[in-house]
Amino acid sequence: MPNNVLPVHLSRAALRGRTPAQIEQHLAECGWTNAWRNGIYRFHHYHSTAHEVLVIACGQAHLTLGGEGGSRMQVGEGDVLLLPAGTGHRNDGSSADLLVIGAYAGGREWDLCRPGGTDVEEARQRIARVPGWDRGPVG
Known part of the structure; x- marks a missing residue:
């Protein structure tokens, strides 16, 4: 897992009480577009071409960040x-009502990389070329 020198940011309950459409609109206003609605994969993965924001619109989930043996956290609405x-x-378990809104800084296209299935050195080169974000997803 290549991870990143930049830290993960977690803002608890920052968008609580908003509908999925309101969340998508808020993210777009902050420059986070190419949005989707779904859950979080139950296998370790990463994206080498885009910074990603995940907003828990409904439900809760237990996540592992950083790969096998990484940090564990619980996230909620x-x-x-x-x-x-x-x-x-990776999603290590979630409520049946989990709904996640995902989006990408600058609307970049994302890829799906899995440990053991992706050349890590090539992924690191792609990660190094990903531009930063102009504005955080919380505002």
Whole structure:
């Protein structure tokens, strides 16, 4: 897992009480676009071409960040998690009502990289080329 020298940012309950449409609009106003609605994969993965924001619109989840043996955390409604490109993440279990809104800094296209299935050195080169974000997803 390449991860990133930039830290993960977690803003607890920052967007609590907003509808999915309101969350997507807020993210777009902050420059986080190419949004989707779903859950979080139950396998370790990362994105080497984009910084990703995950907003828990509904429900809760237990996550592992950084790959096998990484940091574990619980997230719930309204929590906003900013994952710099290369940051490993996995859903270790979630409520049945989990709904996540994801988006990418500058609307960048994302890839799906898995440990053992992606050349890590090539991924690190892609990660190094990902531009920073102009504005955080919380505002």
